[in-house]
Each structure stands twice: as structure tokens, then as C-alpha cells.
Amino acid sequence: xxxxxxxxxxxxxxxxxxxxxxxxxxxxxxxxxxxxxxxxxxxxxxxxxxxxxxxxxxxxxxxxxxxxxxxxxxxxxxxxxxxxxxxxxxxxxxxxxxxxxxxxxxxxxxxxxxxxxxxxxxxxxxxxxxxxxxxxxxxxxxxxxxxxxxxxxxxxxxxxxxxxxxxxxxxxxxxxxxxxxxxxxxxxxxxxxxxxxxxxxxxxxxxxxxxxxxxxxxxxxxxxxxxxxxxxxxxxxxxxxxxxxxxxxxxxxxxxxxxxxxxxxxxxxxxxxxxxxxxxxxxxxxxxxxxxxxxxxxxxxxxxxxxxxxxxxxxxxxxxxxxxxxxxxxxxxxxxxxxxxxxxxxxxxxxxxxxxxxxxxxxxxxxxxxxxxxxxxxxxxxxxxxxxxxxxxxxxxxxxxxxxxxx
Amino acid sequence: xxxxxxxxxxxxxxxxxxxxxxxxxxxxxxxxxxxxxxxxxxxxxxxxxxxxxxxxxxxxxxxxxxxxxxxxxxxxxxxxxxxxxxxxxxxxxxxxxxxxxxxxxxxxxxxxxxxxxxxxxxxxxxxxxxxxxxxxxxxxxxxxxxxxxxxxxxxxxxxxxxxxxxxxxxxxxxxxxxxxxxxxxxxx
Numbered sequence: 058x059x060x061x062x063x064x065x066x067x068x069x070x071x072x073x074x075x076x077x078x079x080x081x082x083x084x085x086x087x088x089x090x091x092x093x094x095x096x097x098x099x100x101x102x103x104x105x106x107x108x109x110x111x112x113x114x115x116x117x118x119x120x121x122x123x124x125x126x127x128x129x130x131x132x133x134x135x136x137x138x139x140x141x142x143x144x145x146x147x148x149x150x151x152x153x154x155x156x157x158x159x160x161x162x163x164x165x166x167x168x169x170x171x172x173x174x175x176x177x178x179x180x181x182x183x184x185x186x187x188x189x190x191x192x193x194x195x196x197x198x199x200x201x202x203x204x205x206x207x208x209x210x211x212x213x214x215x216x217x218x219x220x221x222x223x224x225x226x227x228x229x230x231x232x233x234x235x236x237x238x239x240x241x242x243x244x245x246x247x248x249x250x251x252x253x254x255x256x257x258x259x260x261x262x263x264x265x266x267x268x269x270x271x272x273x274x275x276x277x278x279x280x281x282x283x284x285x286x287x288x289x290x291x292x293x294x295x296x297x298x299x300x301x302x303x304x305x306x307x308x309x310x311x312x313x314x315x316x317x318x319x320x321x322x323x324x325x326x327x328x329x330x331x332x333x334x335x336x337x338x339x340x341x342x343x344x345x346x347x348x349x350x351x352x353x354x355x356x357x358x359x360x361x362x363x364x365x366x367x368x369x370x371x372x373x374x375x376x377x378x379x380x381x382x383x384x385x386x387x388x389x390x391x392x393x394x395x396x397x398x399x400x401x402x403x404x405x406x407x408x409x410x411x412x413x414x415x416x417x418x419x420x421x422x423x424x425x426x427x428x429x430x431x432x433x434x435x436x437x438x439x440x441x442x443x444x445x446x447x448x449x450x451x452x453x454x455x456x457x458x459x460x461x462x463x464x
Numbered sequence: 465x466x467x468x469x470x471x472x473x474x475x476x477x478x479x480x481x482x483x484x485x486x487x488x489x490x491x492x493x494x495x496x497x498x499x500x501x502x503x504x505x506x507x508x509x510x511x512x513x514x515x516x517x518x519x520x521x522x523x524x525x526x527x528x529x530x531x532x533x534x535x536x537x538x539x540x541x542x543x544x545x546x547x548x549x550x551x552x553x554x555x556x557x558x559x560x561x562x563x564x565x566x567x568x569x570x571x572x573x574x575x576x577x578x579x580x581x582x583x584x585x586x587x588x589x590x591x592x593x594x595x596x597x598x599x600x601x602x603x604x605x606x607x608x609x610x611x612x613x614x615x616x617x618x619x620x621x622x623x624x625x626x627x628x629x630x631x632x633x634x635x636x637x638x639x640x641x642x643x644x645x646x647x648x649x650x651x652x
Contacts, residue, residue, distance in 0.1 A: 063483070063490045063498075089502070174502070226527050230499035231483050233490060233523075328527045415528040 059238045066200040066227035067092035069234050070136060070162040070220070073204030075106045076242045077160070079134035080249075081126035083111035083119045085141060088174045089224040090164040093136040116141035120148030120159075127157035128263060130254030132208065135159070138224065139166035139180045146184065149217075153188035153279060155264060158211035158218070158249070160204055165324070166224040167410040175411020176224040178324060178376040182352075182384045188279055190218035190286055191353040193323040197232045199305075202297065205237075205246055206305055209293040212249050214282040221352075223325040223375075224411065237301050245300040287354040307351035308359050312338055316345025317368040318426055319400075321389055323349040326375060326407070326414040333419025344423055349385060360392045367400040371426040374435075375408040382406075382434035401432040405445075412439055421445060465522065466614060467530045468515045471549040472539030475507040475593075477601030480627060481537065482513035485605060488615040488623035495523040507597070510547055517614060537608055538562065539583070539600050544570060560608045560646075562600050567649050581607035581646045589641070590634040602628065606639030607646035617643060 064072065070093045074082065082101065084094045100106035109131075111122045116137050127133040137145060142163050152159050167177035181191065192207060194200045200222045207218035222228055253261065267275060290307050298304025311331055313319065322330045327348050334346045347363055364370055370393075374383020381387060386404030393399040405422050408414035422438060425445045429436075433447040443449075468485065472478030479500040486498035495518035500511065514530045532552045541563040543549050550559065550572065559572055560579045567578035583603035593599035602624050609620045617639075624639055625632045 063487050063496065225499065225502055229502060230497060230527070231486060232497045232525070233495060325527050328525065332524075332526050413529050416526055 059241070060236045062234055062236055063231050064197060064234045065092060065229055065231045066194070066197045066222050067164070067229065068096055069197045069201040070204065070222065071096035071100065072234070072236050073162075073201040074134040075100055076201070076237055076239060077132060077134070077205055077208050077246060078243070078248075079106070079108050080131040081109045081111065081123070081133045082135065083113055083122035083126065083133075084135045084137065085113055085116045085119045087116070087138045087141040089166060089228045090136050090138040090141070090162070092228070093162060093164075097134075116144040117148055120145040120152065123159045123161075124148060124151050124155060124157060127152070127159050128155060128255055130249065130251040132212075132249040133157070133159045134161065134204070136162040136164070138164040139168060139174075142180050142184060143168070146187070149184060149187045149189060151264070152217040154275070156215040156279075158208065158215055160207050160211060160217065161219045162200070162204065162222060163219050164222050164224050164228045173410045174224060176226050176325070176375065176408065177410055178221065178223075178374075178384075181219065181221045182376045184219070185353065185384065188216065188283065189353065190216060190283070190290075190351070191221060192218065192351055193221045193349065194227060195325055195327050195348065197227060197230065197234050198303075200227055201234060201236070202301070202303065202305065205242060205301075206290070206293055206297055208249075209246050209296070210286050210289045213289055214286045215252070216279065216282055216286065221324065226325040235302070241300055245296060283354050287351070287356060290351055290354070305350070307356040308363065309348040309350060310363060311346040311348070313345035313347065313363065315343055317343040318423065319345050319347050319364060319367050319370045320419070320423060320426070321347045321349060321370060321372040321385060323352065323373075323385060324375065326373065329414060329416045330373065330419040332416045333423060336416070336420065337423050342423070342427065352385075352388070355388055355392070357392045360389060361396055364389070364393060364400060365396055366398045369403060369426055369432075370400045371403045371405055371422055373414075373422065374404060374406050375414065377406050377409065377435065386434070403429065403432045404435045405438050406435050407438045465519060465525070466517045466535070467533045468517070468535050468537070469530050469533040469549075470513040470515070470537045470539070471543050472511050472513070472601070473507075473543070474509045474511050475597050475599075476511075476539045477599045478511045478513045478539055481539070481601035481605055482515045484601070484620070484623045484627040485608070485615070486515045486517065487627050488609075488619040489517040491622050491626075492615055492619045494518055494520060495525070497525050501529060510543060533557065535608070535612055535614075536560070537604055539604055541565075541570070544572075550576070558608070558612050560604060560611060562604050566647055577611070577648070577650075579607060579611045579646050579648045581642045583607070583638075583642060586638050586641045586645070590631075590638045592631065592634060592638060602635040603638040603642040606642035609639075610643045610646050611648060
């Protein structure tokens, strides 16, 4: 039987791993993800989740242990955040090259220094090009469900996947969660069936030197399979609806049908932006919302279909790539480039380091979009003392005032 | 939708209070949300937690800090002297304060309704926490439920049993004692 419980996003992720019947979990605690590791540790210790929990001394080792376990044929899970994900970086590549369908939850937190534990998608987006599938959850329910959806696809294409969840705004927020019936989950997500596994009776070598005459093809196959994952996500999202009661899609539209102006958002802040869109509709403005759920593989064709012909598009980024723009804005611009009737794309950077992205922030951005004439790469929203606008050109580079020395 | 803000100090149980109150409303069939405004957790430092309780049948929520709560809980009266926890409270909202003093003595302006309860004494009577660090969250929730009637006391007691990690019966009794001993400026 499914149950409806009041749980945090972190605990929902642990339930996701439990429902997936993860067989090996290796993780290192880091705020704001620690509750995931704590609950999974309890579940494995009590036998509620019959899995091996491997404690390690760092996130690099956590991913290394996951790589080994997945290569041995186990369904493997880990969770991390911020600096932890950065420390895993080398092993993230390994999981891709070794074609291991590991799933991890990243509770997105701002990168240090200055030390920050608050919400910011720069950590996960810094891993954009490693070759992991990437999904962004908006609710506690999705923090659980996307783990199952990701495994379903990852194990068909033999590529790993990560589920992003915003620090505190989801990780520490308790809201009603449907914990699915285990038998139904088992029907949706059968036992992992690896093509190869580690078997002492049949020794093989893994991860060896690949010469110039093979490496390119190996990488091409990764590209091919990631491409296929796009369609599989659609199919597995539909199956999720049939078996577990909620259909998921790589993109989600809201009030898009006749919208001249579209705002693009991802993650938990989307709940507030949806409300802002509702509010502006009541004022008679033809605005709509496009939520990006799947970031890798990026649903380029669908984005083109949805955005072509709109008057203007605003893209919200809770991240920034200094020297260019927000990363979602880059992706949307890149998808639309050269399309006939492509709308101008306005990039908006919001909520860096956990600054509150409120419904009013959505109002401000939409009003700015309606009135601003020229699109900008990055318009900064909510900086103290500055109106919404592009990066300043007229500032002085100067050292900080020296500290007064005590006599 | 009812929005609540809870002010406490690290170790008093403000975060668990928010979750417990949300759980009580959830058990009564309401859609809820509970979350803390986390800093880096330190005992004794100011802590804020939030809860949203939907009207029956509603399930649409936003995800932002609560700046204009309907009601407030204040787990430590010294918080009233710093940081202005009353900021943004809606007119007519309840301020429920852990204090041995009568509500009139707190100097809170009259457009709010004020209740006090000696949650520290109640917590100590039931062995909740230590003299240096009493855990007052379940007691103040009993007082809060009495004056605001947002949830039924039975649902609160079920939620306490579900949420508190230990000493369920003592915590429930603390909530009952506070329910019975809360002081207001007007009869409730």
C-alpha cells in the first residue's frame, strides 16, 4: 500500500533510494544533505533496506565506492552537495566512461568561499558536461520520484543520473509525500540487469588504456545513448503515470497556450514563479511558464517547439557563469539560435547564495521583461541598492579599505 | 492559508515545533508545509522556523520566507528585546510567548493578541531538557492550540507522539498543562 506522510525533501530522497531497492549506498555527510545519509544509514542498519552502506572518508571515495559497486552489478546510490559534488568530479567522469547507471541526489548549495550552505544551482551546473543525466526537482514528491524515474532510464542506457534538489527550500521543507507501494515500484523498476559484472570466475579488466583508434567511438556511444535517454525519459515518465499515478515529462508548461511572454525556471523557485504567472494573468497579461525538469539530456526539440513564435522569453538562473550569463539562459539561447521566428531571450540571474526568490521576484522579472527593449545576457535581480539591470560598466576596481590596526 | 512563524533559540525545539504543528494539521487532513530558516546551527543562537497550513481542500503553496505571518510563537522572551520577532505580524494575530509574566507586562502593542505560558517551568516539571536548556516546544504548542484553535488538541497530541524523538507521554502532558495554564488578556 502507498502511504501519505509528512516528510522533508531529504527524507523523501532516502525513501526514493529505499523504494528503488538500492543495494549499495556509499556517501559522506555534508550540510544540507546529511539527513539523506542519516536516514539511509538507519534504514540499512535496521534491515528495513537490505543494502550495504559503505562509510568513506570523502565524497571522492564515496563515488569511487559507487563505481566499484555498480561495476559489480549492484544498484548503487549516493547523495551529496556543493563542495562534495565538486570533490567527486573526477569520479563522476569515471562513472560515465565505465557506463555505470549510478544515481545520486545533489542538494544544491552555493560554492565556497564565502562559505555558504544555502540554495544555489552553481554546484550541479558545474558538472554539466561530465555526461550524467540531470533532473531538477521542484517538490518533495519529485525529490523521491525522480530517483525512480532516473534509475528506470539510466539502467537502459548505462549512464548515471543525478537529481538536483534545492538546499533547505526542498531539503529541509516537510510537506505531504506519497510513498509509493513497493510492489508497484518493483513493477516500474525491475532489478538492475547489468550487461557485465565483476565475477572472479570470469575475470576481466576494466578501465584500461584505450588507444586513439577506439576512444572516439566509445565517447560517441555515450553521446548516442544520452540522446536516446531523451526519448526514454518521455516514455518512462508516461509509465510512471500508468504504474505510480503521476506522469512526468522532461519539460512542463503552465498557462503556455496563448502566452506571448514566457518565463523559464527550474527547481523549487518555480513554485513561486508559477504563482507570479497566475497573478499576472489575472491582470490580463499573456504570460506563461516553462519549467525545465530534464537538463541533460536537454530537450532541445521540445524547447524549440514551445518557444518558437513567442514575443519574448525570460530565463531565470539561480547560478551564474561569470564572463557570460546564467547557464539555463545559455542553453535556451543555444537551442533557439537560428530557428525561424525565435524570440529574444532575456537572461535573469536571481537568488544566488539562497537569497529569497519570492513571488514578487517573479512579478518584477515579468514586468521588466514586458518593458525592456533589448535582451541582455544577464540581468541581475535583487542586488542590494541596484535596480534590475545588466552588469555595470562604470565601476572602479579598487582594493578593500585597509583594516585599522589596533595601537 | 495560515502562515506561522516560530522564534526560538538553538536547542529549544523551534524546528520540531514547526514540524509538529504541521503534522497535527496534516493528520487532520490539511495540506501543510514546515521548514526552518537555517543558519549554521548553534545552541542558544536565534532560530526561526515557519509553517503553512492550507485551507481544507487547497494544496497550492509557495516556497518563500514568511514575512507576514498570521500568528507567532516566541520560545524565549528575551527574543522580544532583540531582532524584533513581531515584525510583519498581521493585525489581530496571536503572539504566544514563553514567559512566567502576564501578557500585559510584555509591552506588545494592542493590535496584536498576546498570550503567555510558563513553558520553561512546565518543561522542567516533566523533565524535558535540562535546567540550562529546557525543551519548551511541546508546552508552548499546547498554549498555541488553545488560543488559536488552528488544530484540535487531540491532533496535536497525536502529532507530538509521532514527531518527538523521546519521552512522548511527558511531552503530551506538557502540552496539556500549557493548554490549561495559558494566560491571555481576554478570556478564551
